[in-house]
Amino acid sequence: xxxxxxxxGIGVRPRPPISAWFHHHRQAAQASYExxxxxxxxxxLTVLVIGVALAxxxxxxxxxxxxxxxxxxxxxxxxxxxxxxxxxTYEEAARxxxxxxxxxGIAEVKLVDRDRALAEFTAATGLQDLVExxxxxxxxxxxxxxxxxxxxxxxxxxxQSDLGALTGVSQVILDSRWLKRLNAFTDLLRTTASVLFxxxxxxxxxxxxxxxxxxxxxxRDEIVVIKLIGGGNAFARRPxxxxxxxxxALGGVMASLLSGLALMALNAPVNRLFELYDQVPAxxxxxxxxxxxxxxxxxxLGLISAWYSAQLHLTRIQPK
Amino acid sequence: xxxxxNRVGKRFGQRDALADLSFELQSGEMAFLTGHxxxxxxxxxxxxLLLERASSGDIAVGGRPLSKIKPSGISKYRRDFxxxxxxxxLLSDRSIYHNVALPLEIxxxxxxxxDRRVRAALDKVGLLDRERASPDTLSGGEQQRVGIARAxxxxxxxxxxxxxxxxxxxxxSAEIMGLFSAFNSVGVTVxxxxxxxxxxxxxxxxxxxxxxxxxxxxxxxxxxxx
Numbered sequence: 136x137x138x139x140x141x142x143x144g145i146g147v148r149p150r151p152p153i154s155a156w157f158h159h160h161r162q163a164a165q166a167s168y169e170x171x172x173x174x175x176x177x178x179x180l181t182v183l184v185i186g187v188a189l190a191x192x193x194x195x196x197x198x199x200x201x202x203x204x205x206x207x208x209x210x211x212x213x214x215x216x217x218x219x220x221x222x223x224t225y226e227e228a229a230r231x232x233x234x235x236x237x238x239x240g241i242a243e244v245k246l247v248d249r250d251r252a253l254a255e256f257t258a259a260t261g262l263q264d265l266v267e268x269x270x271x272x273x274x275x276x277x278x279x280x281x282x283x284x285x286x287x288x289x290x291x292x293x294x295q296s297d298l299g300a301l302t303g304v305s306q307v308i309l310d311s312r313w314l315k316r317l318n319a320f321t322d323l324l325r326t327t328a329s330v331l332f333x334x335x336x337x338x339x340x341x342x343x344x345x346x347x348x349x350x351x352x353x354x355r356d357e358i359v360v361i362k363l364i365g366g367g368n369a370f371a372r373r374p375x376x377x378x379x380x381x382x383x384a385l386g387g388v389m390a391s392l393l394s395g396l397a398l399m400a401l402n403a404p405v406n407r408l409f410e411l412y413d414q415v416p417a418x419x420x421x422x423x424x425x426x427x428x429x430x431x432x433x434x435x436l437g438l439i440s441a442w443y444s445a446q447l448h449l450t451r452i453q454p455k
Numbered sequence: 456x457x458x459x460x461n462r463v464g465k466r467f468g469q470r471d472a473l474a475d476l477s478f479e480l481q482s483g484e485m486a487f488l489t490g491h492x493x494x495x496x497x498x499x500x501x502x503x504l505l506l507e508r509a510s511s512g513d514i515a516v517g518g519r520p521l522s523k524i525k526p527s528g529i530s531k532y533r534r535d536f537x538x539x540x541x542x543x544x545l546l547s548d549r550s551i552y553h554n555v556a557l558p559l560e561i562x563x564x565x566x567x568x569x570d571r572r573v574r575a576a577l578d579k580v581g582l583l584d585r586e587r588a589s590p591d592t593l594s595g596g597e598q599q600r601v602g603i604a605r606a607x608x609x610x611x612x613x614x615x616x617x618x619x620x621x622x623x624x625x626x627x628s629a630e631i632m633g634l635f636s637a638f639n640s641v642g643v644t645v646x647x648x649x650x651x652x653x654x655x656x657x658x659x660x661x662x663x664x665x666x667x668x669x670x671x672x673x674x675x676x677x678x679x680x681x
Contacts, residue, residue: 155563162560360544366561367530454506
């Protein structure tokens with residue numbers, strides 16, 4: 136053999152192992168890329184499935200995050216309403232206001248005169264006749280208390296309790312239950328989106344895994360020959376890993392596209408909703424980091440699918 | 456690279472495919488393995504390629520006991536072999552050039568070396584002008600020559616051929632055998648399994664005759680390099 140080599144002058148040995156390893160990867164990546172281009176329609180469908188599977192949870196998480204951000208802004212100055220005893224005069228109410236102002240965590244306190252409150256009530260409801268038939272004004276003086284922005288839910292509840300203990304205060308209303316409900320709803324949305332992501336990710340792994348299984352079966356003869364002439368499982372597996380990686384990454388690009396379009400479509404109605412709460416519209420559009428995350432997720436899931444499928448099916452194919 | 460079988464047995468269920476088989480091939484020797492269907496020829500080759508493990512006895516190739524080779528080392532071990540199949544096992548979605556280049560790609564040769572070696576191998580089997588063709592466009596004899604080119608392109612230490620002339624006419628069969636002799640003449644150990652006794656009898660090399668898994672005759676080599 137050495138005689139033959141020296142006679143022809145042809146290179147006598149392969150590349151060093153690490154160089155050969157990189158070379159095999161480059162070859163496998165190129166071959167996988169070419170295979171993807173050979174069947175654009177069926178591969179597009181696979182990419183579309185992955186795109187939808189990633190876009191749905193991404194959309195859910197994006198909306199939940201945006202709404203949560205708005206709620207936090209709403210949450211910062213919630214109003215506490217202090218209804219004073221009916222016997223409390225305007226002067227006493229003014230003194231109670233001073234007491235409340237001295238409490239920590241208070242930004243502002245407005246004294247609402249009972250007569251002004253009744254006038255506003257009458258104007259707002261149009262119940263002029265009914266009000267005129269009353270012998271006296273049934274409304275008490277009240278205080279609108281605005282806590283500082285840094286006072287959070289637990290602090291508000293403590294404040295509610297403290298203010299309720301003041302002499303002359305009949306009732307303290309902290310109207311934050313709707314906020315809690317909205318918070319719980321967005322938490323639910325976020326959790327649902329996360330669970331959806333896990334289910335969809337499993338779906339992607341199984342769908343792509345099955346597609347790759349068909350690819351492995353279609354190339355059974357090639358795999359047998361490769362194994363017979365000295366290629367191991369790693370060599371046979373490599374093109375499938377790249378196929379999974381590329382398909383998954385393209386699925387991530389598709390997910391970005393779908394998610395971006397959906398966010399654009401949802402932007403107007405969501406912003407209208409925010410404006411009802413005097414909030415600055417803030418539904419995010421797709422940003423570059425989302426694009427990277429979706430592509431990375433798609434590529435990662437594609438790689439996992441390919442690895443799972445190759446481990447399951449490739450090792451079973453042995454030369455006869 | 457020498458091959459030593461020492462009291463090798465292979466059992467499939469209750470059936471002995473090989474029993475107490477012993478022989479030795481010297482490095483650079485050429486041997487024909489013959490016998491009726493089911494005599495154990497293919498089983499012997501499968502043991503040699505580590506497609507199966509022996510049930511008993513020892514096999515050593517190049518002084519290395521095959522029982523010591525772990526599953527992870529099998530693919531590397533097989534790179535010392537060139538294998539020619541009766542049904543050619545060519546990949547129809549690759550050109551002839553790329554079929555022959557496959558073992559070199561697996562071994563990690565540079566593109567320049569792959570190119571030169573593939574062309575040299577195809578030239579040797581007389582198919583250089585068909586390198587871009589698909590295997591499906593070739594005749595049976597041409598396909599077998601491509602298979603031989605693929606088997607020898609890495610300059611293997613041992614060339615194994617399992618019924619390489621099974622589907623070929625006598626003239627093509629003689630040409631194929633001539634190619635094996637040519638490779639043997641440059642120092643490659645060659646083992647050819649064939650049931651074509653008429654063809655084998657015309658060749659002046661060592662003959663191992665198997666019957667029901669046992670070696671019944673091991674004729675002396677006339678040109679062996681031992």
